[in-house]
Every structure is written in structure tokens, then in C-alpha cells.
Amino acid sequence: MTSPTPHPDAPDDGATAHQRTALNALRAFLVDLDGVIYTGNTAIDGAAAFLRYLNETGRKFQCITNNSTQTAAQFAAKLAAMGMPVTPDQVLTSSQATATYLRTRLGTGARIMAIGEEGLVRALMECGLKLALRSPDAVVVGLDRRLTYERLTAACFAVRAGVPFIATNPDLSLPTEQGFLPGNGAALASIQAATGVAPVVIGKPEAAMLEIAMGRLGTSRDETAIIGDGLHTDVLAGRRAGVTPILVLTGVSRRHDVAPSLHQPDYVFDNLPAVQRAMLGR
Numbered sequence: 001m002t003s004p005t006p007h008p009d010a011p012d013d014g015a016t017a018h019q020r021t022a023l024n025a026l027r028a029f030l031v032d033l034d035g036v037i038y039t040g041n042t043a044i045d046g047a048a049a050f051l052r053y054l055n056e057t058g059r060k061f062q063c064i065t066n067n068s069t070q071t072a073a074q075f076a077a078k079l080a081a082m083g084m085p086v087t088p089d090q091v092l093t094s095s096q097a098t099a100t101y102l103r104t105r106l107g108t109g110a111r112i113m114a115i116g117e118e119g120l121v122r123a124l125m126e127c128g129l130k131l132a133l134r135s136p137d138a139v140v141v142g143l144d145r146r147l148t149y150e151r152l153t154a155a156c157f158a159v160r161a162g163v164p165f166i167a168t169n170p171d172l173s174l175p176t177e178q179g180f181l182p183g184n185g186a187a188l189a190s191i192q193a194a195t196g197v198a199p200v201v202i203g204k205p206e207a208a209m210l211e212i213a214m215g216r217l218g219t220s221r222d223e224t225a226i227i228g229d230g231l232h233t234d235v236l237a238g239r240r241a242g243v244t245p246i247l248v249l250t251g252v253s254r255r256h257d258v259a260p261s262l263h264q265p266d267y268v269f270d271n272l273p274a275v276q277r278a279m280l281g282r
């Protein structure tokens with residue numbers, strides 16, 4: 001890592017020539033979705049233009065999301081409806097990353113006890129893994145908004161018996177129009193409390209999903225950046241994976257959150273158009 005670290009309170013147009021050169025040398029971008037590309041169902045200004053700019057300048061990208069409930073095709077359709085030039089293979093969900101991890105560790109045909117929704121079930125099947133209600137090779141937990149006590153009990157029995165306990169993502173709560181709903185992390189906490197076993201987490205802020213995204217793109221960490229809106233998720237994951245973390249201020253983290261944070265981005269920009277201007281040297 002040789003990227004310079006600007007003062008976190010520096011304005012967007014305060015990037016030095018050296019920083020612009022380092023930004024411009026990046027070949028691959030791991031782009032978070034919620035808070036960067038869209039907010040809920042509304043596209044963020046300049047996001048489509050930024051992705052087109054990456055395409056036009058020969059940069060590769062993957063849209064990465066901790067959301068485990070939907071498939072990549074569903075995300076790509078949502079993005080296409082917003083005018084984003086994104087294909088399903090340019091989307092990596094935490095469910096797909098988890099399925100890829102399991103296939104690598106356990107081989108195709110491994111038996112998976114899955115708590116989760118369509119996005120997780122389809123990702124497991126696409127990786128050649130089998131769903132199992134008993135005697136699994138791994139227990140995988142993603143957000144399941146129909147989770148029952150019976151399913152929780154089965155997962156706890158398996159985890160207590162020593163079966164690997166894997167989580168798509170650790171998000172504790174989900175911001176919605178109704179307020180904060182319990183996230184997957186709340187279900188994980190319940191299994192951990194009942195069994196004394198902590199899960200292996202694949203999604204952000206862990207590095208695994210970023211490494212799988214880089215594997216898809218065929219790029220090295222030195223030439224790859226993550227663009228996200230969260231210091232504790234995207235920036236931390238970027239640091240752990242050894243890629244360049246770029247924070248944009250269109251989502252959860254604010255400029256005044258940066259200085260006190262343990263997780264420092266290499267760059268802070270107001271939004272994606274500001275990233276694009278800096279890459280263009282304007």
C-alpha cells in the first residue's frame with residue numbers, strides 16, 4: 001500500500017496531484033450499493049455516470065453488497081431499472097461470496113443447513129451445494145425474515161455438535177422507513193449466545209467477500225479500491241483486504257465521523273461525481 005492519506009477533513013478538491021495520480025492508477029473498484037449507488041429504491045445522483053466512466057476507461061468493477069436476501073440477477077435488474085450499466089456477473093452478494101467460500105472449503109455436493117432467503121438458497125445451489133435439514137457439513141446463516149424457533153434450534157444443535165458456523169453478514173440492524181429492523185447479526189447473536197460459538201463471517205467488514213470479488217476480476221489488491229459509505233463496514237473491510245478504501249459521504253458515515261474513527265479511509269469524497277472529477281484530474 002503506497003496510497004497517500006490526505007487529511008480526513010480535506011475538502012474534495014484538496015486532493016494533491018500525487019493523490020490524483022494514485023487514484024487514477026486504480027484498475028478495479030469494489031462498489032458498495034446501498035448508500036453509494038442508491039438509497040433504498042432511489043438512485044444516488046451521478047452513480048450511473050460513474051459506472052459508465054469506469055466502463056469507458058477500461059476499469060473493472062464489482063458491485064458488492066452485504067444484503068443476502070436477493071439474487072445477483074435481482075440486484076442487476078434493480079440497477080438496470082435505475083439506468084445503471086450493471087450485469088448480474090458484476091454483482092457479488094454476501095450469499096454468493098458465502099457459497100463460493102463453502103464450495104472452496106467443503107467441495108461441491110457438501111450438505112448445508114441454511115437459514116436465509118431466496119438469495120442465499122439460490123447462491124448455494126448455483127455453487128453445487130446441497131440443502132440439508134439434518135447432519136449438515138456446515139450451518140449457514142443469512143437474514144431470514146421467516147425464521148422460526150424450530151429452525152434456530154436445529155442450527156444450534158448442529159453448531160453445538162461442532163459443525164462449522166458460517167454467516168453471510170453481521171449487520172445488527174436494517175434501516176427501513178419503519179425504523180431499524182433486526183438484522184442478520186441479531187440472529188447470529190442468538191445462536192452464539194445459545195451455543196458459545198462465534199460464526200465465521202464472510203461479508204463486510206471481513207475481507208473474504210472482497211477477496212472473492214478480486215478473484216472474479218483477476219486484479220491484485222494494489223490496483224483495487226473499495227468505495228463505500230461506512231467506516232465500520234466498507235473502510236474496515238478494505239483495510240483488512242489490503243485494498244484502497246475510499247469513503248463517500250452519501251450514506252451512513254459523515255465527514256465528522258472520519259477523524260475519530262479507528263478505520264481511516266485513504267480518500268474521502270462527498271459523492272461519486274467527486275471521485276470521478278478527482279480521477280479526471282479536475
Ligand SMILES: [Mg+2]
Nearest residue numbers: 032034035229
Ligand atoms: Mg453501504
